[in-house]
Amino acid sequence: MSESGSLKPDQVSGEARLEYRWAAGGTTGEFLQALRDYRRILGAVCGGCGMVAVPPLSYCEICGGDTDELREVGPRGVVTSWARVIEAPQGSPVEAPFRYVLVLLEGADTALVHLAPDDDRVDVGVTVVPEFREGRSGAVTDIKWFVPEG
Ligand SMILES: [Zn+2]
Numbered sequence: 001m002s003e004s005g006s007l008k009p010d011q012v013s014g015e016a017r018l019e020y021r022w023a024a025g026g027t028t029g030e031f032l033q034a035l036r037d038y039r040r041i042l043g044a045v046c047g048g049c050g051m052v053a054v055p056p057l058s059y060c061e062i063c064g065g066d067t068d069e070l071r072e073v074g075p076r077g078v079v080t081s082w083a084r085v086i087e088a089p090q091g092s093p094v095e096a097p098f099r100y101v102l103v104l105l106e107g108a109d110t111a112l113v114h115l116a117p118d119d120d121r122v123d124v125g126v127t128v129v130p131e132f133r134e135g136r137s138g139a140v141t142d143i144k145w146f147v148p149e150g
Contacts, residue, residue, distance in 0.1 A: 027058045030070055036138040041130070043073040043108045054108040055140065074105035076149060077112070079126050084118060093141045103128060103146050115145035122148060 007013055027044055034040040044056030048065020058067050081102040088096035097118035102111035114130075116122045128146035136142035 027056045027067055027070065031056050032138040032140070032142075034070075034072075035132075035140070035142040036136040039075075039130075039132045039136075040072050041074045041105060041112075041143075042070040043105070045069045045071050051109045052107060053110045054105055054112045071107065073107040075130050076127055077103035077105035077108075077129075077146065079116070079122060079124055079128055079146075080104050080111050081124060082116065082122055094145060098145070101128070101146060114140075114143060117145060117147060119148065122146075 031042045034042045041054065042056055043052040043054040044058070044060075044067040045052050046060035046063060046065045047068030048060055048063040051060055051062050052071060052073060053061065054073055056067065056070055059065065060067070079101050083100045084097060085092075085100060086097050088094070088098070092098075094115055099116040099118055099122050101114055101116045101122065103114055104111045116128065122128070127149045129149050130143040131145055131147050133142055133144050
């Protein structure tokens with residue numbers, strides 16, 4: 001709340017919390033539905049250059065081509081970067097400490113930003129697999145996080 005002294009006589013001050021819902025769209029919608037219903041991760045295959053992007057976009061960020069098809073990728077992937085989080089941001093789906101990871105899934109050309117446990121085995125070059133939640137809602141957080149394989 002701001003100081004009432006800074007308001008004009010015809011103004012009021014307060015906070016409004018608004019919850020939004022919007023259509024995810026065809027490409028993203030299929031990606032999220034596959035996570036929720038089949039525990040499958042889909043990538044978008046570019047009709048122009050063949051690049052496979054995860055998460056999928058309706059267009060290619062490299063050549064501007066349209067997505068030709070959605071193709072299953074992973075579930076295994078390799079960690080290409082990570083960062084340790086010791087204080088979880090507001091709304092974090094997991095408690096700190098945890099790690100942010102970039103995972104290059106098998107069959108994909110772009111890395112997916114996701115989470116991993118704060119486990120010293122999680123490092124660049126390590127193969128990880130997704131751990132899906134039991135109650136899935138059609139969100140990227142239907143994958144709880146990626147854990148070291150084996
Ligand atoms: Zn392309």
